[in-house]
Amino acid sequence: MGRKLRRYVEQTLSPETAAQDYPIKTSEQEMTRLRMQSDLFRADTESMLDRIGVGLEWRCLDLCCGVGGITDLLSRRVGTEGSVIGADVDSAKLTVAGDWARANGLGNVRFEQADAFATGFPEASFDLVHSRFALSVIPDGTGILDHMLTLVRPGGIVFVEEANVQTMECAPTDPVWDRALALLVDTFANIGADVYLGPKLYGMFHTIGLTELRVRPCLHALRAGDPMMMHLPGTVEGMRDAILSLGTVTAAALDQIVERLREHLSRPDTLTISYSMVQVVGRVPERGLSRASMGRVGGLV
Numbered sequence: 001m002g003r004k005l006r007r008y009v010e011q012t013l014s015p016e017t018a019a020q021d022y023p024i025k026t027s028e029q030e031m032t033r034l035r036m037q038s039d040l041f042r043a044d045t046e047s048m049l050d051r052i053g054v055g056l057e058w059r060c061l062d063l064c065c066g067v068g069g070i071t072d073l074l075s076r077r078v079g080t081e082g083s084v085i086g087a088d089v090d091s092a093k094l095t096v097a098g099d100w101a102r103a104n105g106l107g108n109v110r111f112e113q114a115d116a117f118a119t120g121f122p123e124a125s126f127d128l129v130h131s132r133f134a135l136s137v138i139p140d141g142t143g144i145l146d147h148m149l150t151l152v153r154p155g156g157i158v159f160v161e162e163a164n165v166q167t168m169e170c171a172p173t174d175p176v177w178d179r180a181l182a183l184l185v186d187t188f189a190n191i192g193a194d195v196y197l198g199p200k201l202y203g204m205f206h207t208i209g210l211t212e213l214r215v216r217p218c219l220h221a222l223r224a225g226d227p228m229m230m231h232l233p234g235t236v237e238g239m240r241d242a243i244l245s246l247g248t249v250t251a252a253a254l255d256q257i258v259e260r261l262r263e264h265l266s267r268p269d270t271l272t273i274s275y276s277m278v279q280v281v282g283r284v285p286e287r288g289l290s291r292a293s294m295g296r297v298g299g300l301v
């Protein structure tokens with residue numbers, strides 16, 4: 001069965017079925033990595049939310065929010081009369097997100113389990129719909145953009161922050177860095193995800209007919225001791241089953257790559273440059289978008 005047809009069938013099933021397509025396993029380590037990733041890019045996201053002008057009483061949705069995503073940043077801006085929904089397919093992450101929101105007093109945030117391709121939320125019911133590090137790592141993830149467009153009210157905002165692994169570098173370089181990165185890229189390509197997606201979103205937003213486009217790439221230097229320095233070996237471990245299913249590396253060889261990469265990244269003289277997070281923002285015209293332009297991205301609407 002083709003991926004798009006499978007996706008269509010899954011939409012009639014359950015979020016649990018959709019979750020099986022996602023290649024990074026849910027674990028304590030992965031949930032910690034998501035939290036560290038949020039910390040790394042926090043100031044970048046805050047700055048774009050300020051430029052957008054997210055304010056009191058806005059109704060916001062953070063799609064594929066993982067263990068909380070940017071719901072805390074939205075929560076503070078929309079105030080008690082506003083509302084924030086965080087949605088994800090993974091109920092384990094949502095449980096952690098709920099505890100975290102309660103511990104941080106985020107009273108205007110609620111979390112719901114939903115497939116990002118077909119959430120079931122009412123059409124045109126949000127002032128802002130956001131998604132981060134999801135469209136680039138989920139099979140046929142740009143189809144999610146089609147659904148996001150249906151959820152934003154006329155005049156509302158679509159805000160996507162997506163990865164581009166093109167910027168990832170390690171100095172001094174080492175064959176295990178190149179090997180691990182190639183395995184990650186090949187595995188995502190194999191499942192139909194595009195980890196170079198970030199900059200391509202600008203053209204998509206333009207073609208769709210979104211207005212007032214803003215775009216900004218964000219990336220960071222990392223060195224020994226930085227919490228995100230181990231993100232490549234950590235992600236490779238989280239994708240272990242998906243990588244092994246490619247059949248290009250044995251389990252023993254993969255373990256050795258991860259171990260040697262961790263050693264290399266622990267050296268005090270090793271510097272890495274992160275994947276970039278490309279922020280793209282657009283406004284839905286007041287007259288709305290035509291159905292034809294909304295279906296252009298993933299071809300599912």
Ligand SMILES: C[S@@+](CC[C@H](N)C(=O)[O-])C[C@H]1O[C@@H](n2cnc3c(N)ncnc32)[C@H](O)[C@@H]1O
Nearest residue numbers: 018022064065066069088089090115116132133
């Ligand atoms: C890399 S994480 C990003 C999490 C969050 N946006 C952040 O920036 O911290 C991708 C998230 O997408 C979720 N996901 C995968 N497939 C999904 C789908 N079909 N619908 C909704 N969420 C999905 C995963 O469970 C995971 O939490």
